[in-house]
Structure formats: C-alpha cells, structure tokens
Amino acid sequence: MLRLPEFEYHRPTSLSDAVGLMGELSGNAMYIAGGTDLVPNMKHGLFEPRHLIALKGVSELKGIREDGAFLRIGGAETLTAVSQDLGVRTRFPALAEAAAHVAGPQLRNAGTIGGNVCLETRCTYYNQTAFWREALGYCLKKDGDVCHVTKVGKKCVAAHSADTPPVLMTLDAVVVLVGPRGEREVPIRDFFLADGISNTKRETTEILTEVRVPLAAAGRRQAYVKLRQRKSIDFPLLTVAIAAEMEADGTVGSIDGVVTALGSRPRVLTGWGEVAEGRKLDADVIEELAIRAHKQCHPLENITVDPEWRRAMVPVYVRRALARVTVD
Amino acid sequence: MPATTDIVRLIVNGDRHEVGVPTHFTLLETLRYVIGLTGSKQGCDKGDCGACTVIVDGEPTLSCLMPVWEAEGRQVTTVEGLATAAGPHALQDCFDLNGAAQCGFCTPGILCSAAVLLTRNPSPSREEIQEALSGNLCRCTGYSKIYDAVEAAGRRLLDAAEAP
Numbered sequence: 399m400l401r402l403p404e405f406e407y408h409r410p411t412s413l414s415d416a417v418g419l420m421g422e423l424s425g426n427a428m429y430i431a432g433g434t435d436l437v438p439n440m441k442h443g444l445f446e447p448r449h450l451i452a453l454k455g456v457s458e459l460k461g462i463r464e465d466g467a468f469l470r471i472g473g474a475e476t477l478t479a480v481s482q483d484l485g486v487r488t489r490f491p492a493l494a495e496a497a498a499h500v501a502g503p504q505l506r507n508a509g510t511i512g513g514n515v516c517l518e519t520r521c522t523y524y525n526q527t528a529f530w531r532e533a534l535g536y537c538l539k540k541d542g543d544v545c546h547v548t549k550v551g552k553k554c555v556a557a558h559s560a561d562t563p564p565v566l567m568t569l570d571a572v573v574v575l576v577g578p579r580g581e582r583e584v585p586i587r588d589f590f591l592a593d594g595i596s597n598t599k600r601e602t603t604e605i606l607t608e609v610r611v612p613l614a615a616a617g618r619r620q621a622y623v624k625l626r627q628r629k630s631i632d633f634p635l636l637t638v639a640i641a642a643e644m645e646a647d648g649t650v651g652s653i654d655g656v657v658t659a660l661g662s663r664p665r666v667l668t669g670w671g672e673v674a675e676g677r678k679l680d681a682d683v684i685e686e687l688a689i690r691a692h693k694q695c696h697p698l699e700n701i702t703v704d705p706e707w708r709r710a711m712v713p714v715y716v717r718r719a720l721a722r723v724t725v726d
Numbered sequence: 727m728p729a730t731t732d733i734v735r736l737i738v739n740g741d742r743h744e745v746g747v748p749t750h751f752t753l754l755e756t757l758r759y760v761i762g763l764t765g766s767k768q769g770c771d772k773g774d775c776g777a778c779t780v781i782v783d784g785e786p787t788l789s790c791l792m793p794v795w796e797a798e799g800r801q802v803t804t805v806e807g808l809a810t811a812a813g814p815h816a817l818q819d820c821f822d823l824n825g826a827a828q829c830g831f832c833t834p835g836i837l838c839s840a841a842v843l844l845t846r847n848p849s850p851s852r853e854e855i856q857e858a859l860s861g862n863l864c865r866c867t868g869y870s871k872i873y874d875a876v877e878a879a880g881r882r883l884l885d886a887a888e889a890p
Binding site: 399400402403404405406407409430433434437438441442450452454501502503504505507508629630631 | 729730748749750751752768771772773774776779785786787788791792793795796839857858860862863
C-alpha cells in the first residue's frame with residue numbers, strides 16, 4: 399500500500415481559473431491532468447504539494463482539430479484519443495503509434511498528451527519509495543547531493559522517458575504554454591533541457607495547453623519504434639523516431655532522426671542530412687545512418703537494463719525505423 | 727493535524743453513495759476502505775499491475791491513480807457490479823469453467839477490462855483480447871486460459887443475444 403501525502407483537490411473549469419488558482423496557491427500547488435505520472439511520484443514522496451489543481455475539467459484543453467496550418471491537440475486530450483483520432487492517424491501515423499505504445503490501455507485512457515510531453519524524467523535511484531531512497535541516502539534529483547549513476551557528477555542524468563516527444567520533434571511541432579504571465583509558444587525541439595532535475599522549459603506555474611503539429615509535415619514519411627522489456631506497460635528503454643521528405647522514387651529530400659530514453663532530453667541525431675539527402679535509402683545509406691546514430695548515443699545506468707546492450711540496440715532500432723520510411 | 731475531509735458523491739454499481747473522505751483519497755481507497763467494496767485489489771498501487779481496474783463511464787480505469795473527486799458524477803462499475811440477480815456475468819462463469827483464475831488477485835481487474843472489451847466487441851480476435859488485457863498483470867496462469875475464458879464468454883453473450 400502506497401499512501402498519498404495529504405492535499406486538497408481543486409477542479410477549475412476554465413483555463414483562467416486554473417492559472418488564477420495557481421497564483422493564489424503559489425509555491426504550494428501543482429497541476430494534475432491524468433495523474434498517471436504525478437500520482438505514483440507523489441506516492442513515492444517525490445512531490446508533496448498541499449494543493450492539486452485538476453485540468454481534466456478545463457474545457458480549453460480539449461479537442462483535436464485542424465485549424466489553419468496546424469493540427470491542434472488540446473493538452474488534456476488522452477493518449478487513447480490521440481492514438482485513435484482519424485486526423486492524427488492519417489496525417490501523423492507515427493504520432494498515433496507512439497501514443498498507442500505508451501504504457502497500457504488503462505494508463506492511456508487517463509494519461510494525456512500534455513502530460514506525456516511534460517513527463518518527469520525517470521531513474522533507477524529516483525522512482526522508488528521514500529523508504530528505499532532514504533536507505534541509499536537519497537540522490538541529487540531529490541533530497542540528496544549524490545548521483546548514484548555517475549557517482550561523481552553534480553548533474554542529474556535521469557532519463558527522458560516519454561514516447562510522443564521524439565515523434566513531435568521530427569514533425570516540428572510547437573507547444574503552447576499558458577501561465578500567470580500570459581501565453582507563449584515554444585518549438586518542441588527547443589523545449590527540453592539537458593538537466594534531469596527539471597528537463598523542460600515549462601515553468602511550474604504554466605499549463606501546456608496545446609500541441610500544434612504543422613500540417614505541412616503530414617507529407618513526411620514517418621516511423622516510430624520502441625524498445626522495452628515487455629510489449630505493454632513498460633517505459634521505453636530506447637525509442638527512435640524518424641521523419642523524411644522523399645520524392646516518389648525514394649530519393650531523400652530531408653531526414654530527421656530523434657532518439658530518447660537515453661539521457662535527460664531527446665537527442666536529435668546529427669549529420670544525417672549530409673549522408674542521406676539526394677540519395678535513396680539503400681543498404682549503404684541505412685548502414686551509414688545507423689553507425690552515426692550509434693556513435694552519438696551513450697546511455698548510462700540511469701534506468702534498468704545494461705547500458706551497453708541499450709547502446710547496441712541503437713543501430714538495430716535505427717535500421718528498423720529506416721526500413722519503415724523507405725519507399726519500396 | 728487530522729486530514730481535511732469532504733463529502734464525495736459517487737455512483738457505484740448503480741448505487742448512490744454520499745460519503746466523507748479525506749481529500750487526498752484515491753477512488754480505490756474510497757471503494758475499499760470507505761464504501762467497503764474490497765473486490766478491486768490494491769496491488770502495486772502505482773499504476774503498473776491493473777489489479778485495481780474498475781470501469782468508469784465505460785472505460786477501464788486504474789482506481790489507484792484516480793483522485794476520488796474525478797469519479798464524481800460518473801458511472802463506476804466494480805467487479806461486484808458485473809453479476810446480476812439472474813446470476814454471474816458470462817465472464818465470471820467462463821473464468822470458472824476454464825480455470826482462468828489461480829490465486830485470483832488479478833481476476834477482478836481482468837474481468838473489468840474484459841467486460842469493456844466484450845461490450846464493444848463480443849467476438850474479439852486473440853490479438854484484440856491480448857491488447858485489451860495488456861494493462862493487467864497475471865503472475866500465475868500464463869494468460870492462455872484467461873484468453874480462452876474471454877473467448878468463451880464472448881460466444882455465450884452472442885448466443886444469448888441471438889436466442890429467440
């Protein structure tokens with residue numbers, strides 16, 4: 399039995415009320431949407447806000463619709479809704495697939511796209527009960543001053559473990575944040591920071607209200623592959639997302655690859671354009687891209703499973719993803 | 727300082743409940759320790775195992791992660807609500823006949839997930855059953871007999887619907 403710390407639960411119905419409440423309760427409140435990330439973390443004593451501000455009843459955070467140049471996905475739309483939405487499935491199949499691969503069915507019924515984008519980083523030494531963490535003397539990310547992964551480092555290396563952000567990055571999506579100081583848009587490629595303690599640009603008083611995916615990206619050939627121990631429930635040990643603009647004969651116009659579940663933020667694979675652009679994705683090109691990916695990825699012992707094996711799986715999963723975007 | 731409490735209004739298995747709860751309680755804690763419906767199990771208590779699965783407005787839901795306030799005004803069905811006065815739910819009967827439960831701890835959650843599946847699709851493929859139950863861990867049976875039981879229950883529901 400894991401008990402939640404005590405809190406009061408607030409259910410605003412509008413965005414302005416939610417942000418206003420955060421202002422009133424400042425410093426002592428957190429937002430909660432599906433709760434699939436926050437509730438276990440609170441049960442582990444990782445967060446102890448006195449107030450929770452629920453977002454599921456905020457009408458502005460609902461809806462998936464095409465509007466202008468974007469597909470706009472409300473931040474509180476569930477992962478089930480995103481994975482089943484016809485517009486998402488036809489235009490952004492890799493996003494639908496990534497959403498469908500998060501955890502298990504019940505968690506996707508509750509968990510939201512906004513929550514997935516803002517998912518807390520995860521680490522073997524962090525996602526444990528307070529009792530467990532105390533026995534080890536706590537860690538850098540919470541209550542302590544040692545990193546048990548790097549032993550010496552003063553920088554937290556907890557792993558970014560969300561499924562949808564790598565895909566959204568290959569599609570050049572933009573996230574919209576609303577807080578006490580107003581609204582701002584952040585390209586998701588700039589949203590993540592290399593700091594395991596707090597790895598996004600979202601301030602704690604801000605709500606991720608919307609994910610905007612440019613409809614122009616719908617023409618890209620997309621792929622998403624995920625490595626995990628079981629086919630369900632588990633967080634990724636590695637994910638690879640790829641999107642490529644290709645001519646009808648399979649010649650690559652542009653190509654983007656993003657990997658995650660290694661470090662504190664998703665990694666954009668570099669040097670892919672110079673290898674692949676103007677060429678077809680034949681065996682030589684695929685091999686060269688896989689080798690480049692392998693060279694750039696250095697997983698640590700931050701999550702379960704041997705980092706060397708996870709690293710060895712990088713080229714394997716890059717090849718699998720590339721095979722999916724290749725024009726036959 | 728005692729925990730803050732408030733009154734929550736729930737509809738569980740068709741019954742209306744108006745009960746005082748600590749404001750930080752989950753739906754599962756309210757079902758088990760306030761209302762006294764202990765069919766839904768407290769397993770991992772952090773959303774991994776699915777033993778606490780109940781049906782909220784027709785969707786399989788992890789009650790260990792749901793703040794009780796999120797269930798207000800919605801239809802909650804627990805394993806206790808699957809049977810009717812006429813007898814057990816077809817799933818319950820078929821789990822019995824197929825030996826689909828061993829220790830039984832995962833069974834209430836699996837019955838709830840499977841009941842939603844069969845409501846939507848009484849003749850699911852093996853893959854669809856696997857997908858529907860992929861958020862429910864069973865450490866005893868190896869799942870085969872559970873899948874057999876769900877298939878059998880689906881057939882029985884279809885037969886009953888087609889009967890004159």
